[in-house]
Each structure stands twice: as C-alpha cells, then as structure tokens.
Amino acid sequence: MAYGFDTLQIHAGARPDPATGARQVPIYQTTAYVFRDAEHAAALFNLQEVGYIYSRLTNPTVAALQERVATLEGGVGAVCCSSGHAAQIMALFPLMGPGLNVVVSTRLYGGSITQFSQTIKRFGWSATFVDIDDLDAISAAIDDNTRAIFCESIANPGGHIADLDAIAKLADSAGIPLIVDNTSATPYLCRPFEHGATLVVHSMTKYLTGNGTVTGGVVVDSGNFDWSASDKFPSLSAPEPAYHGLKFHETFGPLAFTFHGIAIGLRDLGMTLNPQAAHYTLMGIETLSLRMERHVQNAEQVAGWLESHPTIEAVTYAGLASSPYHDRVARICPKGAGGLFTIALKGGYDACIRFVDSLELFSHVANLGDTRSLVIHAASTTHRQLTPEQQTAAGAAPNVVRISIGIEDAEDIIADLDQALTKAHG
Incomplete structure (x- = not known):
C-alpha cells in the first residue's frame, strides 16, 4: 500500500x-x-x-x-x-x-x-x-x-x-x-x-x-x-x-x-x-508536515507585510508575487516557498545591527528551521569570513538580515518586527 x-x-x-x-x-x-x-x-x-x-x-x-x-x-x-x-x-x-x-x-x-x-x-x-x-x-x-x-x-x-x-x-x-x-x-x-x-x-x-x-x-x-x-x-x-x-x-x-x-x-x-x-x-519528523505548513503560512503573511514597510528596501521571499523566482514555487516547491528569507534595510549595516538587538520575540542565533522565529545578520556572523563580493553573491550583503519564521502567531511576529524596525531607523 x-x-x-x-x-x-x-x-x-x-x-x-x-x-x-x-x-x-x-x-x-x-x-x-x-x-x-x-x-x-x-x-x-x-x-x-x-x-x-x-x-x-x-x-x-x-x-x-x-x-x-x-x-x-x-x-x-x-x-x-x-x-x-x-x-x-x-x-x-x-x-x-x-x-x-x-x-x-x-x-x-x-x-x-x-x-x-x-x-x-x-x-x-x-x-x-x-x-x-x-x-x-x-x-x-x-x-x-x-x-x-x-x-x-x-x-x-x-x-x-x-x-x-x-x-x-x-x-x-x-x-x-x-x-x-x-x-x-x-x-x-x-x-x-x-x-x-x-x-x-x-x-x-x-x-x-x-x-x-x-x-x-x-x-x-x-x-x-x-x-x-x-x-x-x-x-x-x-x-x-x-x-x-x-x-x-x-x-x-x-x-x-x-x-x-x-x-x-x-x-x-x-x-x-x-x-x-x-x-x-x-x-521531530513526526510533526514535519504540520510545522512546515505553519512555517509557510506565517512566512507568506510576514513577508507580505515587510514588503510594504517603509524601512525595507527588499524582501527575498520566493512566495511573493514580486519575486523573480515566484514562478518556480509551483513547479519545484508546490506546497510553499519555505520559511526562510532575507530583508534588506534602507539604513544599511548599522540599522541591521540595531534591528537585531531590538527584537524581543525573535532569538538571535546561528541556526534556522526552529519552531521559534530566529534572526541573524549574516555579514557580521555566518558569512563574516567571506569577501564583500562573496557576501553579495550569496545573498548576505551588509544591509541584509536573515529571518527564519517560526510557528508562533503571525500577528505577534509582525508586532515584534514592527517595533524593532522603528527602533532601528530612529
């Protein structure tokens, strides 16, 4: 069977x-x-x-x-x-x-x-x-x-x-x-x-x-x-x-x-x-499908909100209609584009550091894919050893923050991002 x-x-x-x-x-x-x-x-x-x-x-x-x-x-x-x-x-x-x-x-x-x-x-x-x-x-x-x-x-x-x-x-x-x-x-x-x-x-x-x-x-x-x-x-x-x-x-x-x-x-x-x-x-695998469904659902909602935020220069989530990779979602990842993406802040490197330090619900860790929402500034951490050219090619430029969306209430995730973005941009 x-x-x-x-x-x-x-x-x-x-x-x-x-x-x-x-x-x-x-x-x-x-x-x-x-x-x-x-x-x-x-x-x-x-x-x-x-x-x-x-x-x-x-x-x-x-x-x-x-x-x-x-x-x-x-x-x-x-x-x-x-x-x-x-x-x-x-x-x-x-x-x-x-x-x-x-x-x-x-x-x-x-x-x-x-x-x-x-x-x-x-x-x-x-x-x-x-x-x-x-x-x-x-x-x-x-x-x-x-x-x-x-x-x-x-x-x-x-x-x-x-x-x-x-x-x-x-x-x-x-x-x-x-x-x-x-x-x-x-x-x-x-x-x-x-x-x-x-x-x-x-x-x-x-x-x-x-x-x-x-x-x-x-x-x-x-x-x-x-x-x-x-x-x-x-x-x-x-x-x-x-x-x-x-x-x-x-x-x-x-x-x-x-x-x-x-x-x-x-x-x-x-x-x-x-x-x-x-x-x-x-x-963990026993609940994989349940978790991935919520990761995707939350990521779609959060990415859509971030895309319209005045302090955000770009959002890389493939689940957004504006993404150049959106047409691949249905073919390669038919159940959704995952829960991982980056955001580029208009305030540059310094704004990214202030943003990460201001988050409360998000955990600042070198990991992804947790039930919890996680954040890291790749250029100063996971991609720090790379040249600026390599960082940009890898999607981890100095003004970019990686976000791993968890399975919390989407409204709570958005509220935390909102207050941190406000503090990051003064």
Whole structure:
C-alpha cells in the first residue's frame, strides 16, 4: 500500500521493538553488538550480511531514522552523520580524489562556501563557484575533472529556489551526479529526486528535527545513477582493496552509494550520529508536515507585510508575487516557498545591527528551521569570513538580515518586527 507523507513521517522506519514491544523507537545506547558466532561476525565484516557491528557504523536507532528520511525523500537508502557539514563531505567522499573538482552554487550558506572554497583543498579537491541560475556558466565550468554539481533547493539565506530540472539535465549530459542540499525545503516542500537529482543532503539540525536540540546530517541516495557507466567513480565501480576486490556498484546495485557511505565513509571518517540525536530527530519528523505548513503560512503573511514597510528596501521571499523566482514555487516547491528569507534595510549595516538587538520575540542565533522565529545578520556572523563580493553573491550583503519564521502567531511576529524596525531607523 502506498501511504501518504503524513503517515510515512510517523511510521517509516519505526516498528515495535521485538524484545519489549515498545512502540516508540528506543534509544539503543550501545557501542557494540554480540555476534551469533564467528561465522556471523565474518559475514558482517565481509559485507555478505547486513547487521550491526559497532555503532560508529550502524545503530538501530540511527537505522530507523535513515529509513524514514530515505522514504520521505523517495530514495533507496540514506546514511546519517554528525552534522550537515559532515553530510556534505560524506556525499563528496566516494566521488572525489586529488585534482578533481565540483561545480558549486554561489548561493550557499556561508559555512558551506568556506568548506568548498577552503577546506576541501586539503583533500586535493577544488570547487568552481557559479551563479546556479546561469546554465551557460554551469556548462562552461564543467570539465573532464568535474565529478558533481552542488546546489541548495531553497538557498540559505536568501530563499532563492534553484531550477533543479534544468540543472539536472546539465549534470546528466556530463555524466555526473547533481547533489542537492534540501535542508531549507525538507522533503515536504521539495523532492529533488523527482527533478533529476542524484543525491540529497540535509542538515537535520534544522527543519527535520525542528526544535533546536541536536545536530545531525544525512545523505540520501536516489539509486538512479549508473556509477559504472564511466571510469569517473572508481570508488563505486572498481575493485575495493579493503574488501578483497569487491565492486560496490556491481555487488549492491542501486544501494552502492549507501553501502559505501557506511562501510567506507563512516568506517574511516567516523562522522557518526549518536543514537540520542537520532531519537530527537525521529520525534521531530513526526510533526514535519504540520510545522512546515505553519512555517509557510506565517512566512507568506510576514513577508507580505515587510514588503510594504517603509524601512525595507527588499524582501527575498520566493512566495511573493514580486519575486523573480515566484514562478518556480509551483513547479519545484508546490506546497510553499519555505520559511526562510532575507530583508534588506534602507539604513544599511548599522540599522541591521540595531534591528537585531531590538527584537524581543525573535532569538538571535546561528541556526534556522526552529519552531521559534530566529534572526541573524549574516555579514557580521555566518558569512563574516567571506569577501564583500562573496557576501553579495550569496545573498548576505551588509544591509541584509536573515529571518527564519517560526510557528508562533503571525500577528505577534509582525508586532515584534514592527517595533524593532522603528527602533532601528530612529
């Protein structure tokens, strides 16, 4: 039977505990698991049998979360890890090698821009940044050493919606995967696999958990990419020395990337999600659709009010009819444009600082996707490490404030914004 999203967000991956009958997924707070015998242990270590060995690799609580997120995204498998940044490295790890590159959107979270522009150089990888709306620029950036295209479905901080269908066609023609960060949209608003994406990553810290309690990341595999179609991805298509010459794609088919993420990625990188964090995220996902509906409803009302406010220069919310990305909402995010956007204040940098300091209901934090309304001045915080040109390209210019609209009463959110804008502009 094909269940609906609201049913799957509660039941996918969750079965009564066979030992106790516990209905909620237990927190399996254990390091290791007892093998039935020596033959069973050998089969697990040889990847001949699926099971639990050591919680750096697999854990029943985490496994339930992996199944739930993969189901909601329409993927074949998922690998959870310790943060969204960890998920990005985990997604690239099987694809990349020294001298290889990835084509990356300029409209990314500031920390992601730093990770791609600076940190991955230490692996011998490189990133070419492009305006993800410029299809010609994407094509020109792809060369023989390109192994993926990376973008966000709904960009952080500006709420820009990427044309995933068009980008996926370019990736297909180049024989490389499209990796989509779906954090800001969640699978309730956007399902990138339906638009041709190969892999999806999330910072589960944000909307999936939804309550600001834990950090976590996940990589979801569509199962649709032919890793053996060329010699570009030897980690998945060629013999793996650590497993006696096993070929992941030949052996595991559509689940090749997922198995590699666990057997190689988590084994050697160790970016493990702890079971208590997985438990919090499982509980958060149970109400995902309800929360996202309210996030969208509030964001539409608040963005519309802000657009007409005399102190506001611009509002970037794609749900507004005035947005240049409004026509993509129905196609890419049919249930709404999310709860994240930016506002540009006419008073510039100083007004932004006064505005943030004057808010009372909003929390000034380096996070988004909480039930609470959150605010941050990206140019002085999350995007501070970027050049002014990079800040502007990422949608985080000095006169811009990022707003994550929560699920409080919209009238209360507007009242708080109104009093803070008044104080910010004297």
